[in-house]
Structures are given as C-alpha cells and as structure tokens.
Amino acid sequence: MSGILNSSIGRKVAMALSAFFLMIFLLQHFAINILSVFSPDTFNEVSHFMGTFWVIQYVLQPVLIFGVVFHFVMGFILELKNTKSRQVSYAKNNGGANSSWMSRNMIWSGLAILAFIGLHFYDFWFPEINTKFIVGDMSGLIDPNTADSGFRYFEELQHKFHSHVRTIIYVIAFIFLALHLLHGFNSAFQSVGANNKYTKGLQGFGKVYAILIPLGFIFIAVFHHLKHVLS
Numbered sequence: 088m089s090g091i092l093n094s095s096i097g098r099k100v101a102m103a104l105s106a107f108f109l110m111i112f113l114l115q116h117f118a119i120n121i122l123s124v125f126s127p128d129t130f131n132e133v134s135h136f137m138g139t140f141w142v143i144q145y146v147l148q149p150v151l152i153f154g155v156v157f158h159f160v161m162g163f164i165l166e167l168k169n170t171k172s173r174q175v176s177y178a179k180n181n182g183g184a185n186s187s188w189m190s191r192n193m194i195w196s197g198l199a200i201l202a203f204i205g206l207h208f209y210d211f212w213f214p215e216i217n218t219k220f221i222v223g224d225m226s227g228l229i230d231p232n233t234a235d236s237g238f239r240y241f242e243e244l245q246h247k248f249h250s251h252v253r254t255i256i257y258v259i260a261f262i263f264l265a266l267h268l269l270h271g272f273n274s275a276f277q278s279v280g281a282n283n284k285y286t287k288g289l290q291g292f293g294k295v296y297a298i299l300i301p302l303g304f305i306f307i308a309v310f311h312h313l314k315h316v317l318s
C-alpha cells in the first residue's frame with residue numbers, strides 16, 4: 088500500500104478514488120438534507136435511522152471520516168510535490184496559458200472547504216456525538232422524558248440557520264465547493280485513465296454535478312434562513 092502511495096501515479100489514483108467516494112457521500116448528504124425543506128417529518132425519520140443504524144454508525148461513518156482525512160492529506164502531499172517539480176521543470180511558468188484558474192487553485196478551494204468542515208462539525212457532528220455517546224441519549228428525541236416529544240433533528244438544523252453570518256459563511260463555502268468540484272471531477276476521471284467514447288458525456292455530467300449539488304446546498308441554507316427571518 089505504501090509502495091502505491093509512493094509513486095506519483097499511485098497517489099493520483101488514490102486521490103481520485105477518495106474524491107469519487109466523497110462525491111457519492113455528497114450526493115446522499117444532499118438527498119437527506121433537502122428533505123428538511125420538503126418534508127421535515129421524513130427528514131427526522133431518515134436522520135434518526137442514519138444516526139442509530141449500527142452499520143452506518145460503526146462501519147460507514149468511520150470509513151467516511153477516514154476518506155475525508157485521507158483526501159485532505161493526499162491533497163497537501165500532491166500540492167507540495169507539484170510545487171517542487173514546477174520549480175525544477177519550468178524556468179518561466181505562465182500558469183494562465185495552459186491551465187484554468189480552478190486547477191491552479193485547488194489547494195485554496197480545498198482549504199476553504201476544510202475550514203467549512205471544521206465549522207460544520209462544530210455545528211452538527213460534535214453535538215450529535217455528544218448527545219449520543221457522552222450524554223448517553225440515543226433516542227433522537229427533543230426530550231426523552233416526555234412521551235409526546237418529537238425528534239430533535241429538524242429543530243436543530245433550522246436553529247443553525249438563524250444566524251446571518253453562519254448562513255453567509257455556508258454559502259461562500261458552497262461556492263468554493265462548486266469551484267473545487269468543477270476541476271476535481273474531470274481531473275479524477277483523467278487520473279483513473281478514463282479516456283473513451285464516454286469521456287465527453289462524463290465531463291458534461293461532472294459540470295452539472297459540480298454546479299447543481301452546491302447550488303442545492305445553498306438553497307437549503309438560504310431557505311431555512313429566510314424562513315426564520317420572514318416568520
């Protein structure tokens with residue numbers, strides 16, 4: 088394994104595979120969170136299932152966290168290696184002439200997403216882990232001592248988007264996510280050697296995904312914020 092990660096192509100393929108994995112996660116994460124707009128009850132039910140089903144909790148979630156950390160660490164390593172080899176190979180590097188702004192700034196859009204994930208974990212993940220594993224309340228209810236207390240997931244989510252500042256930070260992060268995905272999707276396909284009659288179609292799909300998913304997340308954040316402001 089370390090042999091594969093020591094070669095340049097091995098690192099690129101590993102980076103691409105972790106990117107595909109995270110893109111699948113993003114799609115399911117969007118599918119669940121958009122329910123909070125259209126059907127709060129379904130959102131609550133699905134969140135409770137996701138938060139208590141052991142396969143998701145103890146198998147998929149650790150794999151996901153590993154995938155996120157791996158992607159960021161590999162991203163930094165690739166960036167460092169690229170910077171070193173650029174210094175050696177090109178006396179004059181006219182970046183704008185042969186690469187897009189997005190491809191040259193993947194490290195910056197990646198860092199913006201990393202900062203967002205820090206805030207996002209503080210907002211949603213740590214409170215969830217705290218409630219379940221420190222307080223010891225696995226019920227998912229607002230007040231487990233009251234018979235008719237509903238699930239807390241939707242209430243908690245809505246509450247996070249009361250703040251103007253947090254909503255703006257989320258929207259900016261989703262714009263960086265779109266920029267990162269716009270280059271990342273095609274780059275990941277190139278790294279795994281996908282070059283055939285489907286390439287054009289995949290590139291088109293990549294563009295649509297990179298724009299629609301972040302736009303969808305923006306819609307969720309702005310929807311809950313406006314609902315609060317206008318009520």
Ligand code: HEM
Pocket residue numbers: 113116120138148151155200207211212215244257264304305307308
């Ligand atoms: C408006 C948009 C979003 C909302 C409302 C939202 C909501 C949530 C919620 C409620 C959780 C806690 C799930 C749990 O109980 O553990 C969560 C976790 C998480 N979110 Fe988001 N999320 C959004 C966008 C994003 C984006 C764009 C990313 C990635 C760039 C992301 C990455 C994660 C990760 C890695 C976790 C922890 C893993 C998990 O528990 O599923 N989220 N999010």
